[in-house]
Amino acid sequence: MKKFTSMLIFLLMLGAGSCKISKDTPKVTANLPDHFRDQSDADTTSIADLPWNTFFADTILQKLIMSAIEKNYDMQIALKNMEAAQLILTQVRSGYFPQASLQLSSTSSRPSDNSLNGLSLNEFLGSSHIEDYTGVVNVSWEADIWGKIRNQQKSSLAAYLGSMEAGKAVQTQIISLITKGFYNLMMLDAQLAIARKNVALNDSTLEIIRLPVQCRSGEFSCCTAGTGSAATG
Template structure:
């Protein structure tokens, strides 16, 4: 081999070796957050977001309306099914590193015609008019996570689960707010009607 070819081949081999290297995980920089919200005197331990909605709304009629809305709303039912689906995918992704065992059993029978060459020879040599074939095989496979494919699949499944969970919470909050707003508007209109009747009567 010529020296000139070797000189051209060396940079190509160096570039090829550099292209096969796996990139390292880069950590996300964490922003510096303030210790307290604005100029608060101390940490706030009580938040409305942490309260269950039934303890926030004490009116029994409103609670029944919200329960009925959450159980019968089609968007909420779809969100619940999507959440269940993503939860099952997340559970399934945790088994990606486990070896997989497969068992395959097959059985077949062949009935050649008695007038064919196969049918005549089958009857003469084997003494039967059909052939039976049985087979079984066992397989074992395991995927090594060299390139991070399984780890990334698990991360995507977790991110999808958290996304559907937060989407369900957002939809539930919007439905509760809408029902309660309509209910309190109706109470306000009833009170205004009562005041108007008292004035005119």
């Protein structure tokens, strides 16, 4: 008897412990400085706050970035993940409201004409079949006593914010790669233009060097031509 009583008390304590309402975990706040090094409150400008289409003024680069963002597969996947996370968050938030459902069904039965039901049906109702229509409305509401819906909402919100940050990271990577390639191409074009100018300058220098030699060779031929004409005369 004592063993049964102690077992019953243990089960009651275990059941009471399992019915305990969950508590929110306290947030740990880190001690962070108000300013970074010697930054003052008056200086509030930051490059990170500028949109990419205003940071890069080149219209060609803007078109390239926009086309890459719209057609990049990773960016499209990130956007779809954001949409899915937003829909899940909206669905979880609707858990606080009552849920209603409607069910409609219809059945039709035709007894045999030679049976008793068929004879009585034709005689009293003037029909050879029976139709039955049923409509059921179900209304339910879950009280968030144990914090189930609240915890699901927090998890869905964290997933949605994570998908947003992932999308921003993908967009930043795309912009960085496009911008780096664009300016590298501009640098190579500038180097090619400088190389062509150097080739033209070298050609001009070579012509300048060859010019005295051509003049001297021309004077020698003129003198030779003049001597020959005098001897002939």
